[in-house]
Structures are given as structure tokens and as C-alpha cells.
Amino acid sequence: MADFSWGSRSPLEHALVAGAHGARGTEAGVSLTEIRDFDLIQVMARRGQAAELAKAAKARFGVAAPNAPKAVQTSDAILIWSGPDQFFVLSKGGKHTMQTLAPALSGPASLSDQSHARALINIAGSKARIMLAKLSSIDLHPEVFPIGSAAATSMDHTSVTLWRGDDRPDGQAVFSLLVFATFAESLWHTMLDAAAEYGVEISHSEELA
Amino acid sequence: MRIVCPFCGERELGEFTYLGDAKPVRPVAGASEDEVFDYVYLRDNVAGETSEHWYHGGGCRAWLKVARNTLTHEISAVEPAAGAGARQAVK
Ligand SMILES: [Zn+2]
Numbered sequence: 001m002a003d004f005s006w007g008s009r010s011p012l013e014h015a016l017v018a019g020a021h022g023a024r025g026t027e028a029g030v031s032l033t034e035i036r037d038f039d040l041i042q043v044m045a046r047r048g049q050a051a052e053l054a055k056a057a058k059a060r061f062g063v064a065a066p067n068a069p070k071a072v073q074t075s076d077a078i079l080i081w082s083g084p085d086q087f088f089v090l091s092k093g094g095k096h097t098m099q100t101l102a103p104a105l106s107g108p109a110s111l112s113d114q115s116h117a118r119a120l121i122n123i124a125g126s127k128a129r130i131m132l133a134k135l136s137s138i139d140l141h142p143e144v145f146p147i148g149s150a151a152a153t154s155m156d157h158t159s160v161t162l163w164r165g166d167d168r169p170d171g172q173a174v175f176s177l178l179v180f181a182t183f184a185e186s187l188w189h190t191m192l193d194a195a196a197e198y199g200v201e202i203s204h205s206e207e208l209a
Numbered sequence: 210m211r212i213v214c215p216f217c218g219e220r221e222l223g224e225f226t227y228l229g230d231a232k233p234v235r236p237v238a239g240a241s242e243d244e245v246f247d248y249v250y251l252r253d254n255v256a257g258e259t260s261e262h263w264y265h266g267g268g269c270r271a272w273l274k275v276a277r278n279t280l281t282h283e284i285s286a287v288e289p290a291a292g293a294g295a296r297q298a299v300k
Contacts, residue, residue: 068216069216069217069218082269083216083269083270083271084216084269084271084289137220137221137223151217151268152217152268152269152270153217153220153224153267153268154223154224154267154268157223157267159266159267159268
């Protein structure tokens with residue numbers, strides 16, 4: 001039998017062309033950065049065990065997991081609300097995988113590895129919010145959607161998990177979104193079209209922030 | 210039309226899918242053919258206040274029970290359907 005080797009590849013490998021896109025001449029108004037090679041585990045409370053999961057998650061992460069549409073930064077992960085009594089654990093470098101999380105959480109929760117099922121895209125820049133307003137019906141104004149806000153919503157008829165993490169060092173807001181791998185290319189093209197008039201800086205990164 | 214999801218907040222109609230009347234209750238095992246036929250096929254066509262199941266598939270993927278007026282589209286109440294989320298599980 002033939003030997004198979006499974007190399008992980010980004011769902012945006014073909015669509016993402018690093019560099020400038022759209023309007024030129026001024027500083028790019030939107031930066032789109034795909035984050036590659038992350039660990040993403042979905043944690044869903046078993047029936048009637050939400051309180052037990054909350055306790056176990058607090059013990060595991062040192063902070064309470066979100067029980068409302070929020071994203072919580074821990075020392076080495078981001079916990080993102082994904083629905084009632086469920087959340088994502090997003091991290092890098094094998095710190096929070098099925099193997100390491102199961103002993104702590106699999107009693108009160110079902111765990112599901114989504115690491116290769118989603119693409120992760122960071123959106124920043126002076127026109128990021130204006131661009132997202134074309135695609136999202138969520139109000140992303142800083143007074144309504146401050147740092148730590150999250151939403152399970154749809155953009156361009158595609159389900160996404162959207163949240164606002166810490167600002168960039170230059171003070172600009174960063175919006176992050178997780179999209180199903182098979183829809184990533186479609187949403188990527190839609191975002192490029194929406195952002196083109198502001199000038200886009202495209203890249204990919206291995207770092208979460 | 211917008212629906213205020215009890216988990217997500219106010220969202221546009223496009224994020225939701227309509228299932229139907231939330232009132233019919235599954236007959237007990239051994240119920241008569243008439244009762245099962247009624248449960249599966251027969252629906253009231255209400256002009257006014259209804260109770261409906263909606264699915265927030267473009268959001269938190271929770272099932273909701275929505276009180277809606279079919280004449281005005283006014284929504285007077287939204288609550289998680291039985292079993293939505295682990296916390297609201299039916300006892
Ligand atoms: Zn919802």
C-alpha cells in the first residue's frame with residue numbers, strides 16, 4: 001500500500017497573493033492577514049453540565065470562559081464564545097489540543113478539533129470597520145463592539161465567528177474572523193472586492209497576534 | 210424583519226430559518242392514526258398571534274421560540290426552544 005503523508009495546507013493557499021491589492025498611491029486602508037497553523041478546539045457543554053464546564057474551564061485556563069458573545073484572552077490562548085454553552089479555544093504551538101484539553105474538559109463537555117476546518121483572518125487598518133460594514137449587519141462601532149466583543153454571525157451568507165482582539169501597537173482595531181475552510185476562498189474574494197477601493201495590504205502569518 | 214436572539218442580540222432575518230408552528234405536541238406512543246395525522250400534517254393558518262420555531266443558523270445555531278403576529282410581523286417575545294444550549298436542557 002502506498003505511504004501517505006498528510007501535510008497541512010491553508011485553504012487560502014491559492015487565493016491569497018501577498019502584497020498590495022486595489023487602490024494604490026496612499027497607505028493601504030485595510031490589511032488582511034491570514035493566520036496559519038493554529039490549534040482550534042470547540043468545547044460544548046454536555047446536556048445539563050454547563051455549570052460543571054464553567055468550573056473546569058476556569059481551573060484549566062485561569063479565567064472564566066465566555067458565557068456571552070465575548071472573546072477572552074488568557075496567557076496562552078483566546079477563548080471565543082460560539083453559541084450557548086459552547087466556546088472555541090484558539091492557540092498556537094500545541095498548548096491546547098484535543099490531547100491536552102480532554103483530561104480537563106471532556107467530563108462535562110464534548111470536544112471537537114476544528115484546527116483544519118476553519119481559516120483565520122485578521123482585518124485591520126484605518127478602513128477596516130468601514131469595509132466590514134459592507135459585509136456585516138453587526139454594528140462594529142467601538143462603543144458597541146469594544147475589545148473583547150464577539151459574534152456568531154453571517155457575512156455574505158457565510159457563517160463566521162467574528163471578534164475584536166487587542167488593538168495593534170499603533171492603536172488600530174483588529175477584527176478576527178473564523179470561517180469554514182471550504183467557504184474561506186469565497187469570503188476572501190468578497191473581502192478583497194469590498195476593500196479594494198481603500199487599498200489592501202495582503203499577507204499571511206504564523207503568529208496569532 | 211429582525212429577531213432579537215436571546216443569545217446573540219438583534220439580528221437580521223437572513224440569519225434565521227423558519228421551521229413552523231411551535232404548538233403541536235408529539236402524540237404519545239400508541240396514539241390513534243387521527244392524532245398522528247393531525248400532528249404531522251394539519252396546521253392552523255392563524256391571522257394574528259402565533260408561536261413559531263426559528264433557527265439561528267447564521268449565528269449561534271440555537272433553536273428559538275418566537276411569538277409573532279402574522280398580520281403585523283410584530284414580534285412580542287423570543288425565548289430559547291426547549292433543549293437549546295446545555296443550560297436550557299429539558300429536565
Ligand atoms: Zn443566536
